[in-house]
Amino acid sequence: xxxxxxxxxxxxxxxxxxxxxxxxxxxxxxxxxxxxxxxxxxxxxxxxxxxxxxxxxxxxxxxxxxxxxxxxxxxxxxxxxxxxxxxxxxxxxxxxxxxxxxxxxxxxxxxxxxxxxxxxxxxxxxxxxxxxxxxxxxxxxxxxxxxxxxxxxxxxxxxxxxxxxxxxxxxxxxxxxxxxxxxxxxxxxxxxxxxxxxxxxxxxxxxxxxxxxxxxxxxxxxxxxxxxxxxxxxxxxxxxxxxxxxxxxxxxxxxxxxxxxxxxxxxxxxxxxxxxxxxxxxxxxxxxxxxxxxxxxxxxxxxxxxxxxxxxxxxxxxxxxxxxxxxxxxxxxxxxxxxxxxxxxxxxxxxxxx
Ligand SMILES: Cc1ncc(COP(=O)(O)O)c(C=O)c1O
Numbered sequence: 001x002x003x004x005x006x007x008x009x010x011x012x013x014x015x016x017x018x019x020x021x022x023x024x025x026x027x028x029x030x031x032x033x034x035x036x037x038x039x040x041x042x043x044x045x046x047x048x049x050x051x052x053x054x055x056x057x058x059x060x061x062x063x064x065x066x067x068x069x070x071x072x073x074x075x076x077x078x079x080x081x082x083x084x085x086x087x088x089x090x091x092x093x094x095x096x097x098x099x100x101x102x103x104x105x106x107x108x109x110x111x112x113x114x115x116x117x118x119x120x121x122x123x124x125x126x127x128x129x130x131x132x133x134x135x136x137x138x139x140x141x142x143x144x145x146x147x148x149x150x151x152x153x154x155x156x157x158x159x160x161x162x163x164x165x166x167x168x169x170x171x172x173x174x175x176x177x178x179x180x181x182x183x184x185x186x187x188x189x190x191x192x193x194x195x196x197x198x199x200x201x202x203x204x205x206x207x208x209x210x211x212x213x214x215x216x217x218x219x220x221x222x223x224x225x226x227x228x229x230x231x232x233x234x235x236x237x238x239x240x241x242x243x244x245x246x247x248x249x250x251x252x253x254x255x256x257x258x259x260x261x262x263x264x265x266x267x268x269x270x271x272x273x274x275x276x277x278x279x280x281x282x283x284x285x286x287x288x289x290x291x292x293x294x295x296x297x298x299x300x301x302x303x304x305x306x307x308x309x310x311x312x313x314x315x316x317x318x319x320x321x322x323x324x325x326x327x328x329x330x331x332x333x334x335x336x337x338x339x340x341x342x343x344x345x346x347x348x349x350x351x352x353x354x
Contacts, residue, residue: 157289
């Protein structure tokens, strides 16, 4: 605490990101990054664009918006681009949620939501999940000030069917419903198809997970042009160039190289079911995930101990010291080789040789 801090700087509760270690020998399965590198097309485009760094980037980012729009059969005025979906989320809280009106989000969910709520002075109600960790749909009806949840939810990985999402939106006609689809490319289907029907639906996606670009920082929102304009108003009151030239150039190619995206995404989905089966055989309970991670707990070995022992042996997974998650580990899906190394270490920890 410093006497120079504003009351805002004193009050906020900053988000604590997963560890980023500078040791390349560590197998990093703690922040849901993609284990595969970005497409070569992306690298080449970034290299080429670096010659233009003298110039400011496009403040309207038309080409990338149009590429993303085409992917979903929508015009570019349905698309907003930000510096990672975290930034898009922050702008959305500012653009659509009102201080004094309570928003809803699940009690177990992405831990940035309470951080933004506090930062923007928005009150909230945390909705308890069902006993099986699914979202209790009816409890999201009739919110005071809007609502947000990830689909699939994080860190559970559990997917909510579109029919259920539709019911939630129908029961909140006067408020914005934000679906954070950070992991949707590993799941059944996106809620983007509902955008034409519901002017109050905002879908947020990222290139950090399925497009292997966590380091480039590109996130985007898809919604009715009225909502997109609201986001533009906030962005242009803050920084007109939140997305840089290299990121724009790389992201355009990441969308264009659909073949590479399909290949890497399918490999991760295959590895997810492999890891699930292998962990089940080792007496883990596993939530049914449609994301690029599994939330697991071992029937006998305590999660924090397992986390620490894995870390000592060069494998980083995510442990949350939070109510309801004390005995869970979140494991990002790695390459088959990384998964095999993880399983060997787990075998060693849970069945130490005599
Ligand atoms: C549910 C959810 N939303 C948003 C994000 C932020 O992604 P990014 O800012 O990298 O686009 C994450 C990152 O882990 C996430 O888990």
